[in-house]
Amino acid sequence: MRKASYVIIAIVLFALIVSGAFAGVYVLSPTTSSTTGPNGAIQVVAAENFWGSLITQLGGTRVSVTSIVSDPNTDPHEYESNTANAIAIANAQLVVVNGAGYDTWAQQLIASSNAPNQVVLNVQEVINQTADANPHFWYSPTYVNETVKAMYEDLVSIDPSHASYYAQQYNGLNASLSEYNGRIAQIKQQFGGVKIASTENIFAYLANATGLDLVSPPAFMEAVAEGNDPPAQSIVQFDQLITNGTVKVLVYNAQTVTPLTESTKALASQHNIPIVPVTETIQPPDVSFQVWMNAQLIALQNALNQEALAK
Secondary structure, three states: OOOOOOOHHHHHHHHHHHHOOOOOOOOOOOOHHHOEOHHHOEEEEEEEHHHHHHHHHHHHHHEEEEEEEOOOOOOHHHOOOOHHHHHHHHOOOEEEEOOOOOOHHHHHHHHHHOOOOOEEEEHHHHOOOOOOOOOOHHHOHHHHHHHHHHHHHHHHHHOHHHHHHHHHHHHHHHHHOHHHHHHHHHHHHHHOOOEEEEOOHHHHHHHHHHOOEEOOOHHHHHHHHOOOOOOHHHHHHHHHHHHOOOOOEEEEEOOOOOHHHHHHHHHHHHOOOOEEEEOOOOOOOOOOHHHHHHHHHHHHHHHHHHHHHOO
């Protein structure tokens, strides 16, 4: 997975601010991790907005959440951190990162801030995955459920006096995820085993959850996800899957566009294969995780229905 560039200038500036090297600037307290926002709200930073949405819903009025990566026009793999990110993380009581090389920049900022008593929730570690695993964990309903539970437990540990409130929020969030989980089960029941392709491995976890057979060459998907050129043989194999009618739907990552993925998309269109766009981050950024994910599932379901009717 492409490692987001680490902005050294931002970290140097941040270090100078913390040390008070700039005359007349505000010096961050060494106990910023224990500070709270208005009405005692827990300061939370989520490296990406999909995790930010979930913890916002969990924490309700008891949290103030900053989601860093949310720009629909940005490839999250290439995100470059800045001074504002460094300060936000230094002041957070709870930081949520994805891990598995997806947001190395955030982990570097956490290490640099050295904020005492700060709680860091690393999704990769919560779900017991290795550092080289496919990092698109939020596309797995199982991993989402495990992460939501860990978020709930962390909020209670930080703010135990409001445990009953967090329990109420936790139950409410699980209930609101029921449509998303139900649609996944519905797709699996209706279309399990249907062969589909994806331009990269962002869709692998959801393909598994829905029972769809993801047949695009792994070498192709992994190379595109890491910003590399796929092996020539994998490109030939992918094209053959499209031209010979094996693939019934193409899933396309709309946030990591390359000439190769565009040509793959065009080839699928030429052969009347339905194309389903998906995104790395919540789009539009102001909707909830479940609204975003459910919309993508509806698009997938419609494409599968379209293919079935075409037979």
